[in-house]
Amino acid sequence: MPFIPTRIHAAIDCPTGLALTMAPFLLGFADNGPAQWVPMILGAAILVTSPMTDDELSLGRLIPMRAHLGVDAAGGLLLAASPGSSALPIRCPGPVSSSACSRSPSPSRRSPSPERRKSA
Numbered sequence: 480m481p482f483i484p485t486r487i488h489a490a491i492d493c494p495t496g497l498a499l500t501m502a503p504f505l506l507g508f509a510d511n512g513p514a515q516w517v518p519m520i521l522g523a524a525i526l527v528t529s530p531m532t533d534d535e536l537s538l539g540r541l542i543p544m545r546a547h548l549g550v551d552a553a554g555g556l557l558l559a560a561s562p563g564s565s566a567l568p569i570r571c572p573g574p575v576s577s578s579a580c581s582r583s584p585s586p587s588r589r590s591p592s593p594e595r596r597k598s599a
Contacts, residue, residue: 485544489529489536496525499558517561521554 483491499522503515532547533540 485534486536489532489534492525492529492532496522496529498522499525513562518558521558524550524554 499518502518502522503509509515528542528547528550530538531541533542533544534547
């Protein structure tokens with residue numbers, strides 16, 4: 480027995496695709512960058528592939544459910560790894576060279592304060 484029945488999965492696909500497509504605009508990160516386009520493209524892909532998947536609510540049973548689940552898993556990993564996958568600012572403890580940490584500047588990356596510039 481599957482973890483989530485295919486009928487429920489099929490019913491969830493459409494709202495998920497719509498939510499991903501609209502999220503950048505509703506959550507305020509529609510800046511024409513990867514943070515905007517990754518969820519939009521993933522949402523559009525869900526909306527296109529879902530009606531073609533072999534399940535109870537399908538219009539055209541062209542894609543096997545196993546393949547659909549594989550694409551869902553890959554899309555989830557892509558979304559989790561994409562830039563801007565979190566709307567929260569990232570704080571990097573200690574010296575980290577990850578590009579994800581550049582969204583919230585660490586003290587070493589900030590420009591010197593006016594007092595420091597005068598004394599230097």
